[in-house]
Amino acid sequence: MTKPTRVSRKPDRSWTDADRLRWAIYWLLIAVCLGNAVGRIWAVTAEHGRHPFLSANDRSRWATVRALVDHQTFAIDEVIQDRYWDSIDKVYHLGPDGKYHYYSSKPPLMACVLAGEYWLIKNTVGMEISEHPFYVGRAVLIATNGLLLFGLLWATIWIVERYAKSDFARIGIVATVAFGTFLTTYAVTINNHSLAATSVAIALYCGLRVWCDGRGDARYLLGAGFFAACAAVNDLPAFSFFGLLGLAMLIKRPVGTLVYGVPAAALILGASLLTNYIAHQSWRPPYAHRADGEVLGTLETKLHGALDKKEVPLVLKDVLENHGIELSQQAEIITRETGNRWVVLDMGIDRRYAVQRTENNIEVRDWDNWYDYDTSYWKPGVKKGVDLGEKSIGRYAFHVTLGHHGILSLTPVWLLSLLGLGLWLGEKGTHRQVAGFIVALTLICVLFYVFRPLKDRNYGGMTSGFRWAFWLIPMWLTAMIPVLDRWKNARWGQLLFAVLLLFSAISASYSALNPWVHPWMYSYMGYLGWLD
Incomplete structure (x- = not known):
């Protein structure tokens, strides 16, 4: 591929009037985007009016x-x-x-x-x-999300200034960041998706400089390693981005990646693991503690009747005593599922143990289901609404892409990203490789969530968009480059882009004061009676 001419970001004598105008528009878009975010942050109030924390x-x-x-x-x-x-x-x-x-x-x-x-x-x-x-x-x-939003905008400008060839593409993509994605919607609330997306944008720019331009500067390898790891620890599916980008950097610059990229990534990964251990005394994150712990011993199945009667069998006490656990007089049996599952709760020593019936016996297990407590919303029979999960995988896949939480239906500007990926895949060289990188990560993320168990097929809960895919946005923006470059002189193409961006901006603005609500399309389909 032909490498685009690098454009300096500092005004000098080589700048043309078009360059100065373009950068003036960049700064205007940044000012409007940040001003809008700050204004909404200052205006937002929770429903009960006690604080600005929305969900x-x-x-x-x-x-x-x-x-x-x-x-x-x-x-x-x-x-x-x-x-x-x-x-x-x-x-x-x-x-x-x-x-x-x-x-x-x-x-x-x-x-x-x-x-x-x-x-x-x-x-x-x-x-x-x-x-x-x-x-x-x-x-x-304001300090946190303002900085993240500025970082996202600035990294996007880096990318388009380096790899887009027309001012229409450059300004159009930056305008999409400023108005047409749900990342601006989420600026009014603390969330991990904004941090992950900004990290992906910076890591992507650094990675493109290494892969496409052959640069081996320490700053690019450090940036790729650190920010890809930052994206991963803040958005679980972004570990695919971290792994694939890391592999690309190792292929292109093996020594530099090992010297600069790996230590930078290890720094943020280590910080994440360490803070998790300090907080929970476990290297595993909380969502990995959803099941019973190790088996401490077994009981005969005939004891299920005594357990249903809330009696603590002596043999159960013996099993626990073999592990140095002596129950107090306050120990009691709580039935979770008659004939199948119980909890040994001892408020005297503040301990609990799981008792689960299997095909051959009754297992006594250490307690490791951190989501199973008396007032837990996540227990069976408690969840409601969208959190119950979509029973049909096919229906879920439709609504994730084209339906009421649809990536393409709510923000149709990403249709241009699909077209751009197709154009790049038809070329040879690094363009095809970058497109393959973006396609692979998009499929990994979407399919990962589509094929989750029923309890996890909930569209991200009460949320204005399919938030689990927001970290992909910087890559989808980059994929728009070949389309907008081709439409730089096409009035019909520019008009189509404006319409798609306008529709996307309307979706993003619908929940501008609280992103923790259902999308407008979900609410409208409910109004029409099309949803259960």
Whole structure:
């Protein structure tokens, strides 16, 4: 392929009037996008009017932030005593003090960074988030999401300035970032998707410089390693991006990747693992603790009747005593499923154990299901609405792509990305390779979620778009380059792009003050009676 001429980002004597105009438009788009985000952050208020935290998802993170700074612990027990701070996104497990506590189910690394911002505010201005949630919360939101949104815009400008050939493509793609994606919608709430998408954008630019331009600069290898790892630890499917980009860097620059990229990635991966261990005393994240622990012993199946009667059999006590566990007089049996599953709950020693009937016996297991507690929303029979899961995989695949949560139906500007990928796949050289990279990652992410178990086929819960794919947005933007470059002088193409962008912007704006609501298409289909 023919390498595009590099455009300097600093004004000099070689700049033309067109260059100056284009950069003026960039700065205007940045100013409007950030101004819009800040204005919405300042205006947003939760339904009950007590603070600007909009859903169980972001309240879960905010609870950890408050607990870390105000109580010096990851346990959120004291924070969620205020019902306005409570969240369904929490787990319940033993803490370092040997007692059970509630914790946020979200990875703790991001909360630690946010806690640093809150600590700075508290120790300089003197404001506590419990007393001034609007001032403190909005200050943290503006600083965090404003920086992330600026980073996304700036990385996109880097990419289009380097690889797009026409001003129409460059300005059009930056305008899409500013107005036409759900990443701007999520600027009013703390979330992992904005951080993952910005990280992907920066890592993608660094990776393109290495793969397409043959650059081996330490800054590009460091950037690719660090930000790809940052995307991975904040959005689970982005581990595919981290792995595939890492492999590409090893192929292109093996020594430089090992010297610069691997240590940079190890830094963020290590920080994520370490904060998770400090928070939960486990190297595995909370969502990996959804089942019973190791088998401690077995009982005869005939004892199921005694267990249903809430009797604690002596043989059960013997099994636990063999592991150094002596039940107190407060031990009781709680039936989870008559004849099949029970819980041994001992408030005297603050311990619980799982008892599960199998084909051959009854197993006594250590407790490791952090989502199974009395008030848990995630227990069978408690969840409701979209969280029940879509029974039909085919229907789920349709609504994820073309239906009420559809990637293409809500933001049809991505149709141009599909066309661009087709154009690049028809070429030879690095364009085809980059297109294959984007196609592979898109398929991995979408298929991963389409074929999840029933309980996970919920479109991301109460959310204005299919948020689990948001981290792919920087790659879809890059894929628009060949289409818009070809339409630089085509009035019909420019008009079509404007219509698609307008429709995408309307979808993104529908939930501008709270992204934790269903998309407009879902609400409209419900109004028409098309949904169960």
